[in-house]
Amino acid sequence: MTPFEPLSGLAGGILIGLSVVLLLLTLGRIAGISGISAGALTQRGSEQYWRLAFLAGMILAAIFYSNFMGGFKVETQLGSGWMIIAGLLVGFGTRLGCGCTSGHGVAGLSRLSPRSIVATLTFMAAAAATTNIIRHL
Amino acid sequence: MKVLIASLFSGLLFGFGLVVSGMSNPARVLNFLDFSANWDATLAFVMGGAILVAAPGIYWVRKRSKPLFANKFDIPTSKTIDSKLVLGSACFGIGWGISGFCPGPAVVAVVSLQSDVLLFIGAMLVGMLAQYFLTPKSS
Numbered sequence: 122m123t124p125f126e127p128l129s130g131l132a133g134g135i136l137i138g139l140s141v142v143l144l145l146l147t148l149g150r151i152a153g154i155s156g157i158s159a160g161a162l163t164q165r166g167s168e169q170y171w172r173l174a175f176l177a178g179m180i181l182a183a184i185f186y187s188n189f190m191g192g193f194k195v196e197t198q199l200g201s202g203w204m205i206i207a208g209l210l211v212g213f214g215t216r217l218g219c220g221c222t223s224g225h226g227v228a229g230l231s232r233l234s235p236r237s238i239v240a241t242l243t244f245m246a247a248a249a250a251t252t253n254i255i256r257h258l
Numbered sequence: 259m260k261v262l263i264a265s266l267f268s269g270l271l272f273g274f275g276l277v278v279s280g281m282s283n284p285a286r287v288l289n290f291l292d293f294s295a296n297w298d299a300t301l302a303f304v305m306g307g308a309i310l311v312a313a314p315g316i317y318w319v320r321k322r323s324k325p326l327f328a329n330k331f332d333i334p335t336s337k338t339i340d341s342k343l344v345l346g347s348a349c350f351g352i353g354w355g356i357s358g359f360c361p362g363p364a365v366v367a368v369v370s371l372q373s374d375v376l377l378f379i380g381a382m383l384v385g386m387l388a389q390y391f392l393t394p395k396s397s
Binding site: 122123124125126127129130131132133134135136137138139140141142143144145146147148149150151152154155158159162163167170171172174175176177178179180181182183184186187193194195196197198199200201203204205206207208209210211212213214215216217218219221222223225226227228230231232234235236239240241243244245246247248249250251252253255256257 | 260261262263264265266267268269270271272273274275276277278279280281282283284285286288289291292293294296297298299300301302303304305306307308309310311312313315316317318319320322324325326327328330331332333334336337338339342343344345346347348349350351352353354355356357358359360361362364365366367368369370372373374375377378379380381382383384385386387388389390393
């Protein structure tokens with residue numbers, strides 16, 4: 122069980138929104154984490170470097186938070202085998218669908234992209250169905 | 259150099275956003291996706307807060323002729339809803355519903371050095387590479 126925390130959720134969401142706006146203002150890019158992660162592997166030169174810098178920023182924030190701001194919990198369910206299957210599905214699916222919760226769910230919905238609206242409804246529905254089947258059937 | 263600093267700073271904001279909101283904990287995400295008793299609606303406030311800032315922010319930024327440190331905006335323009343979009347998003351959703359991890363939270367959770375998190379992110383990168391090498395390049 123996790124407590125419902127709307128205020129910290131809203132605060133974190135605002136930071137994520139600021140990140141999206143800042144990256145678009147400076148580099149002209151959409152902050153989609155699946156695209157940034159994949160591009161960090163497949164691109165070369167400056168196309169690779171800015172993506173690595175973004176990922177380094179994310180990891181530095183997490184290191185700072187866990188050392189100086191009380192840390193954060195990572196509680197997983199199911200075993201390692203399921204985590205590998207889930208990882209493969211998330212990696213393959215986000216690239217085939219050209220985005221994830223950030224690129225489609227935040228940036229895409231914010232600019233009312235029809236593709237992002239369809240993608241977000243699809244992955245939300247698939248995720249809710251999967252979780253409910255695993256937990257209750 | 260300013261490109262890398264701007265990108266690093268954007269990544270810092272994003273990373274702090276994920277841990278502050280609690281989205282780095284897959285249990286919290288799964289408790290949003292699971293509508294039974296003890297429903298945790300926090301995720302809706304995270305997405306709501308992000309869109310509340312990003313929607314006017316993106317609108318404002320796009321009034322510029324170009325970004326500060328690049329020659330042009332690189333924003334997807336396609337409006338075609340194809341089977342790849344739906345199938346890919348469905349695959350992603352199933353993996354998200356199993357694990358409670360989407361790519362952003364998985365990246366920050368790596369810091370926990372938990373073996374199941376490292377397995378997830380390793381598999382995620384393999385899945386991304388598989389899609390990159392298996393799917394014919396259309397553009």
